[in-house]
Amino acid sequence: MRLALLAIAAVLAGCGLREAMRCNVSVTQDLALSAADAPETVTARAIGPSCDKAVGILTIHDGEGHPAWAWATPLPRAFGDAFAEADEADMREFLTRWARPTVTTTQSAPRWEELTPGQTTLDRLTYDDIRARNLPMLCHSTGTGRELCAFWEPAAGGAGLYFERDIEETP
């Protein structure tokens, strides 16, 4: 009888340990990016053997559930020591902030002349055309003091990398 109870306790403890060893946290929020009836959603997710070794994945899905944008990074490398002691609660707090990209339009992007080499992979003609069309644009953090901006192409239902830039972190 005592042996059996110990066995059950061991099974449950092992089960809990397996979960404690894993970091798998996800946060999904609505995002009003286009004028479509159904809003887009943004999902920030962390996956790893532990939260200090997690990879972060940010995805945007359109109102019909099709993925339109996906971006990933090793979180400790991108955001420094913020994850050294992170547990799932800390990670959820981070992901909730990460899943709130800034939404503007491409006319608020820097002019071509203001870009430094390496900020965009587009050629000038394409960059200027996207800016002139004033498309929806979302910017999300890619690391400490850095963000990328993606434009939303309503006709194609997808997003594309527009440019990257340094930003000042607000405490």
Add this chain to the structure above:
Amino acid sequence: MRFALTIIFALALAACGQREQANTEDGCARSATRQVAWTNADAPDVITTRSEGPSCEQAVVTFVARNAQGDPLWAFASTYNDLTAGGIPPEGAPPVSNDDMDRFLAGWADVSEMRSSELPQWREGAATLSESATTFAYDTPFDRETYEMLRARNLPMICYAAAVEATQCLIVDPASNAPTLLVAYGP
């Protein structure tokens, strides 16, 4: 009593399994793994490619490289359709089966192992790396001097597909000891 304990034991196991299943509930949760000697010749790194989505047509796919200790070295994400056809799937596109996804993930994880010296030379006087290359258009975040220094170091390099017709090649930057994109190339 023994019967009751057996039931409790079975319920405990079932509850444990249910929690794990709930975490991975996904219509297209597939993965492939491959070891590669990139950052450490004695302890291979692990490349894992993964798909997730309500269906394989709608899958987000990720490429993650970790060292032997499990530390993440590099991560890249895209959509299955962007990597296989580009853009969004057209109306009436054929469904993507689990076998299709497995083949794709296995191929994606099978990175090319190269040395940085195999990259094209950035000739003196050429404004861009692409001007020096003959076959593909190349892009690098480095200036000519740094690029040529990294090329001359003959560093281990892995290259993976980043779009239908685009490849990205990674090295470990000797200055920062961090995995770094050295070039992206395509037609």
